Amino acid sequence: MDIPKQYNPKDTEKKWYKFWEEKGFFHAEPDPKKKPYSIVIPPPNITGILHMGHALNNTIQDIYVRFKRMQGFRTLWMPGTDHAGIATQNVVEKKLAQEGKTKDDLGREKFLEEVWKWREEYGSTIINQLKSLGSSCDWEKTRFTMDEGLSDAVLEVFVKLHEKGLIYRGNYIINWCPRCKTALSDEEAQHRDVDGMLYYIKYPIEDSKNHVIVATTRPETMLGDVAVCVNPKDKRYKDLKDKTVILPILKRPLKIIFDTKVDPKFGTGALKITPAHDPVDFELGRAHKLEPINVMNDDATINEVGGDFSGMDRLEAREAIIDELKEMKLFLKSEPHRHAVGHCYRCHTMVEPRLSKQWFVKMAPLAKPALDIVKKGKLKFYPKRWTKVYINWMENIRDWCISRQIWWGHRIPVYYCKKCSASSENVIVSKIRPEKCPKCGGSEIKQDPDVLDTWFSSWLWPFSTLGWPKKTKELKYFYPTNVLVTAQEIIFFWVARMVMAGMEFMKDMPFKDVYIHGTVRDDTGTKMSKSLGNVIDPINIISQFGSDALRFSIISITAQGQDVFLAPQKFELGRNFANKIWNASRLVLMNLKEDKVKKDLCQMAGDPSLTLADRWILSRFFQALGDFVKSLEAYRINDAANRIYEFIWHELCDWYLEMAKLTMDEEHTQVTLYKVLEKSLRTLHPIMPFITEDIWQRLPREHGTESIMVTSWPHMQKEFISKKIDAEMRLIINIVQAIRNLRATWRIEHKKEIDIFIKVKNKSVVSSLGANAIYVKRLARVGKLEISTKITKPKHSAVSVIEDTEIFLPLGGIIDIDKEKKRLGEKLDGLTAELNRINGKLKNKGFISKAPKNVIQQAKERKERVEVEMSSLKKNIRLL
RNA sequence: GGGCGGUUGGCGCAGUUGGUUAGCGCGUUUGCUUGACAUGCAAAAGGUCAUAGGUUCGACUCCUAUACCGCCCACCA
16 A cells, blocks of 8 residues: 555645635634634734744634534634734834835835835735644635724724723823834833842932932933922921922922822832823822923933933933932932833833823723623633633723824824814814814814824724624624633733723623633743744744644643643654554555445444444543543643543554454454544544544545535444443453563563463453453463463463452463562552551541542442452462 | 742653542663554553641642742832
């Protein structure tokens, strides 16, 4: 036969993906006769390239989508990409910089053209990479957060929220990235601990030789100081009432204000107030009616207010100011101080808190329903612990700064009339650009230059992709979606906001379940990132090991919600498994006679032609199938993967295939082999779609379906599950293993056939074992095999005991009595210890009176079995 | 400052409501070109489940501390 010995995923995967796509198997139209199942993809950024996080994330989604599709649901996996405002603008700006240009050279319109060009060229890279993973998304439906429909949804939402009074514009301290030159939301400023300094500076008191010592981590902001604040209860500063201090360098007089917000224990207990550059100071400044003074430009250089320091970068200015203070003898000391500092989540530049006029969404009213739906348990998190994280965030929600001072994104639908809004806050909010000012008729209309936060489109994703605000049949059928699969990093950015948007605009949650998987890290536990150079490229892994191997491996080693530590060699697990399946299938394909496998399994449960081995593998298969489904439904995907692995490798391959070789041409073997393999492939298909398809296509067809991905999920046939059959086979397996163990212990040449005598207690076991003697003979290389209730131990024989079954291997001259004594003695010691443990339990009154019946029963049965085994062991030691 | 996760054989990890002889993969040792597979087969070695208490008839599993590692949130300048 021309099937190669090693599975080669390379050509196979491409071929089948193309086949699925061309057949339209990924496409899902609403079908009222079927139940819907839908997932929306977390849209990757158009700047993105596939990393292991994506690989894990999308493998999980694909598993569910393929699983549900086979189960008969009308299944939609909605794909798309995110325009990723700041990230994309940065990438294009960098590209321009290489050509020696800036965005301002081009101007807004030309620049946006460049971005669109860039997106045309690179924006679908990640989509193609997702395809090589095997993702069965409905690509015909692919959306982009900047496409027409989604842009319309964004405008609709802005207008509606504004009408409701939930969008407002105002001057507040926001996080400013001086490199991206835009405002950020609180979530976009990532706090990282930084080793900084706490500087102690003397502020002279007017008309006095004394001074107040102020402690600060950012001396450069003193240029914008407007007051010094102390706690009214702080006795050290009692005398400061009605005093004025002089701001060093700029010599500005500063009021002393009193407020309990100041912690007397921190620093010197005196806080300099810079309302334009610190949120706490801003609040204090407002409470005490102080005018903020902004001292920085948008690139964090000092502005004209800063006198000699103007033009310096903030950190440069910090040093210069300290030097000057030292010269003026107003610098007391500095001490190391570790504190959290915000950093831009896109470029990692230190964020500057800065007073700025921005657009905000009032979040508390939106949070309320989003909170309720989770508290009521209608929307569930897996693992559960994220519920608390979500609730905690929702309950402490702060308003969302949504305006960004960049060009790439949804332009804010706000217009200003030069004539009438210059003097007022009257703005025009409209989805369409107005010709004239509706208030004064003025024709000089200007649109707000800012764009919206990227997440302002992402939070609508579960319904905007389905057509909202239009009332489409897709929206009606597929919303709410079934599960959202994502990583913990984006719970606040995205998950929480989607719930709020869903509740507000659809009056229903966007998904029923949220599955939060772990973060992919390298084998030292560090998060994978391009800049650290520790990434394992999934595309690389795919070309090396295959997509199935990647998928299986990563799923198998990722426990629910736990972070996963990856190293390239871990993918050998999946590659080896794929190869194992490949070769098992080769064996079957080389032997299968198509005319012998057509029997209907539904009528086979009582079929007398089935042997113990046949019944056993069927029993084991259906148990594995049941466990597999149960695990998937509980989002315990690694359990599912490992369960089917265990079945295929260690039951089907290790035992049944070996046994089947002996009766390969008989119909019962043919049928069982075919059914079990075919069903195993179907079960495994969601995890390893390519290899299962490839083999399935080579098998005889039972139904008219064209592909494994559109066949039905294996039907559960509980009637095949039998504990009795399992136990019977267990004994045979144990005997084979015991004989192999004896062979190894006594170093019997592996080719040599040996004689074995087995003494059993019951006649019924004699006949059961007798009927399956060929398996024992074959699998343990036994020549003469005698099974009886009346065996007496042959001379010079080694023995192995399985409860009441004794296995004798005559060794003749090579037996070493001492060695055998020691071996059996050790086994006996182990059993004695166990018996003592069980006896201890059973003698314990508390155990007898309080433990559940079945547990006591179990202990008793175990005790009996141990005793039986011990007595036969003892007897055999005596006989040595 | 709060919250969360982790600590199980040499390494990486499972262990779902407390009752298992504590599992898996890699690695290790020994033996195998057994007519599907050396990306394999067979046999084996290796763990007082981080520490200290507690609850319980019974704890890897529940509770309370402690230690170490990691993450998230938070306006201590």
